[in-house]
Amino acid sequence: MRCPKTNIALVIISFFALKSVVAQSYSTNKEVDSVYFLNQPKIESLVRNDSLYEATTLLNETITYSKKNNLNAQLADSYFALGKILTKMSNYKNAETYYLKALHIYDSLGSNKGKDIAFSGLVSTYLLDKNYTRFDSIYPIAQRQSKSINSELYFKNLDSEVKRYYYAYENQKLYETSKFALEQLDSTDFSKITISGTYEDISSLKNRFRLSYAYHNAIAKIKLPNNKTYGYKELFAIDENDLKVAFDNEDHDDAYRKLGTFNYYKYLYYNQINKNLDSANKYLLKSDTYKYRALIDFENRNAKNGELIYKIINTEQQLNLANELQKQDAKTSKILIWITTLIGIVLLGTLVVFFFYFKARKNVTKINRELKESNKKLIDIDKNRLEFFSILSHELRTPIYGITGLATLVNQEKDEEKRQSYLDSLISSSSYLSVLIDNILQANKLKFDKKELRQKPNNINNIVQNVIGTVKVAAKDKGIELKTNIETFDDSEQLLIDKVAFSQILINLAYNAIRYTKEGHVCINVKEKKRTSDTLRLRFEIKDTGIGIKEEHRSVVFNAFENRTFLEKNSSGSGLGLYIVKTLLKSHNSDIDFTSQPNVGTTFFFEIDFDIAPTAEDNIKTLSAYKKEMHVLVVDDNKVNLLITKKNLEKIEGYHAEIVTNGREAISMIKNKAYDLILMDINMPDMDGYEASKHIRMFNPKIPILALTALNSSEILMKAQEAGINQIITKPYNFEDFKAIVLNHSNASDLYFNCIAFETM
Incomplete structure (x- = not known):
């Protein structure tokens, strides 16, 4: 019908x-019925109970109402409260925006207390975001504001500065700042102080500050070389339950980490100083428990923040849709007056509205589905990273345990043949540990920066033989034959090569082949593919008779972490080696590929174009012709490093070494005695190698200064050049390369600022 x-x-x-x-x-x-005034106690209660979504919704309504009715003071308070919530959600960028909005309004209203809390909020946000540049710029302004009104936030900001040096591992500044904070706290009468913030229990506020300062002061003393005893004494004087209360206003994972550190240093005391194994194990167990809680809390907080962000985004979309519907209702009310003449337009408009409404719903559904898929991927990535750190812990402990055990066996063994066998295994374990640590550091560095090659003349045969020497013990331990097939090259021919980066490529591929080969052999082949007057293209192949790789896994072989998914039953490696190889080869304008057959073996191969270095016969003749007694001063605060460097120097004919343990004493000795060469450690207490070198250059601009450091970056090279250091030697180094660079400076009295990065394996 x-x-x-x-x-x-x-x-x-x-x-x-x-x-x-x-x-x-x-x-x-x-x-009429709903006037949105800021309910501060309710907001604080919602935040304490982690009801951040409800608190954010309430604040958004308050902000809208305040803007509409020009309630500027309430608007500033709402912005500040929203900044605190976003900081708690680790959304530091948006938190900074709302704090600055609040600060602008407080300033226009002339509210000193408002400016005080806004500055303090910015200080906390920059601290948690590890944005120390902005922290250092805003901190003195915040302290001047707090001091001008005698606010308790002066001590909260001071606590933030203490944590800033704690997080940045600046132990000397941590000690000085925490000591100053304790002195300031003791000289302040809290009964006369102005309270700017909101607290559940004001009476215990001063004690909470004191415990936080004392905890960080004790940690700083323990880390500093001359205050360990006092540091442990003060650490044991702190009651753990009181410390829990002091950290109660911090995020749980941060509080748990600090409590874990608190118990870990107690473990170190009983393990290294008091030698009480039962107590040491007790505190180690407590430390691990707190660290585990911190990890769980961190995961839960990240998951919860993700859900909150999703709900807030979804709510904003719904509010926007509701606003559109309200606007349409207003239009409809006006059109109702003319409904009899405009019915066709109203119907058309209704159809358009419904069309866009359903289209918007479809888009929202699609976005929600994509967000869920993205969240699932993030959870999987986080799971893979947790698994990686678990594996990494095992990978690090294994060679460390081997090094410790083998060193003991070498010390106890009388049979020279067995001692040599133990020493070979010890070298293998240390080489593997060095490669593993290099891989971890390299993976983190390459993720953010492209590797800049530092090319110097090197012989390809020597580099390959060094690689063979590094991995041969690992192959011998597994009963695997290690072969090389290198085309005959002119020994005098030098190629421009970044020795560290290129050696790391070959070492990772060789170790990878040895790890996945149970029996048979591993072979390194080097072939000449193309030669011009200036360049030489070489092809490198690393073959093994190992387990092989299925074709279906080709897409993930060179991915960090993911490449372990098909090898879990075959190896416990870190999963970084091949990723680093492929990334380093990109810096060489090359790429890597492989052929493989399961249970037969795998061949990885790549080609690189090297520039041929100019011949340097004249330099060699000059060096070989120059001989005299050389007196060298070695400056290092580590006695083991001093011994190693001194022995290596004295192995060079005609070289005599004197040692000194700090920069100030070195300056004094150089003023009173003539030396031909200085070997200077970079990282030393009191006066580091940079400062010592600057002082030496004031009265002796020509003496060669070589820096010994385990650090390796363009920033280090720049600072060394500014300090007047001639050359960098990166530890650990190969003795022959060390000898060559020392001899190169034997007649280098006219050299100055010849800052060339000397990197070896």
């Missing part, structure tokens, strides 16, 4: 009229 068109029109008119009346009634009631 068909309805008359007039009835349809009447129904539509009635619907819109009723909808308009209801909308107007709802709007009027809302304006």
Whole structure:
């Protein structure tokens, strides 16, 4: 049965009229019954109970109302409260925005207390974001503001500065700042102080500050070389339960980490100083428990923050949609007056609205589905990273345990043949540990920066033989034959090669082949592919008779972490080696590929174009012709490093070494005695190698200064050049390379600022 068109029109008119009346009634009631004043206690209660979504919704409503009614003071308070919530959610960028909005309004209102809390909020946000540049710029401003009104936030900001040096591992500044904070706290009468923030228990505020300062002061003393005893004494004087209360206002994972550190240093005391194994194990167990809690809490907080962000985004979309519907209702109310003449336009408009409404819903559904998929991927990545750190812990402990055990066996063994066998295994374990640590550091560095090659003349045969020497013990331990097949090259021919980066490529591939080969052999082949007057293209192949790789796994072989998914039953490696190889080869404008057959073996191969270095016969003749007694001063605060460097120097004919343990004493000795060469450690207490070198250059601009450091970056090279250091030797180094660079400076009295990065394996 068909309805008359007039009835349809009447129904539509009635619907819109009723909808308009209801909308107007709802709007009027809302304006009369709901005035959105900031309910600070309720906001604080919601934040304490982690009801951040409800708190954010309430604040958004308050902000909207405050803007509409020009309630600037309430608007500033709402911005500040929203900044605190976003900081708690680790959304530091947006938190900074809202704190700055609040600060601008407080400043326009002349509210000193408002400016005080806004500055303090920015200090906390920059601290948690590890943005120390902005922290250092805003901190003195915040302290001047707090001091001007005698606010307790002066001590909260001071606590943030203490944590800033704690997080940045600046132990000397940590000690000085925490000591200053304790002195300031003791000289302040809290009964006369102005309270700017909000606290559950003001009476215990001073004690909480004191415990936090004392904890960080004790940690700083333990880490500093001359205050360990006092540091442990002060650490044991702190009650753990009181410390828990002091850390109660911090995020749980951060509090648990600090409590874990608190118990870990107690473990170190009983393990290294008091030698009480039962107590040591007790505190180690407590430390691990707190660290585990911190990890769980961190995971839960990240998951919860993800859900909150999703809910907030979804709510904003719903609010926008509701605003659009309200606007449409307002239009409909006006059109109702002319409904009899404009019914066609109203119907058309309604159809358009419904069309976009359903289109918007479809888009929201699609976005929600994509967000869920993205969240699942993030959870999988986090799971893989946790698994990686678990594996990494095992990978590090294994060679460390081997090194410790083998060193003991070497010390106890009388049979020279067995001692040599133990020493070979010890070298293998240390080489593997060095490669593993290099891989970890390299993976983190390459993720953010492209590797800049530092090319110097080197012989390809020597580099390959050094690689063979590094991995041969590992192959011997597994009973695997290690072969090389290198085309004959002119020994005098030098190629421009970044020895460290290129050696790391070959070492990772060789170790990888040995790890996945149970029996048979591993072979390194080097072939000449193309030669011009200036360049030489070489092809490198690393073949093994190992487990092989299935074709279906080709896409993940060179991915960090992922490449372990198909090798879990075959190896416990870190999963970084091949990723680093492929990344380093990109810096050489090359790429890597492989052929493989499961249970037969794998061949990895790549080609690199090297520039041929100019011949240096004249330099060699000059060096070989120059001989005299050389007196060298070695400066290092580590006695083991001093011994190693001194012995290596004395192995060079005609060289005599004197040692000194700090920079100031070195300056004094150089002023009173003539030396031919200085070997200077970079990282030393009191006066580091840079400062010592600057002082030496003031009265002796020509003596060669070589820096010994385990650090390796362009920043180190730049600082060395500014300090007047001639050359960098990166530890650990190969003796022959060390000897060559020392001899190169034997007649280098006219050299100055010849800062060339000397890197070896």
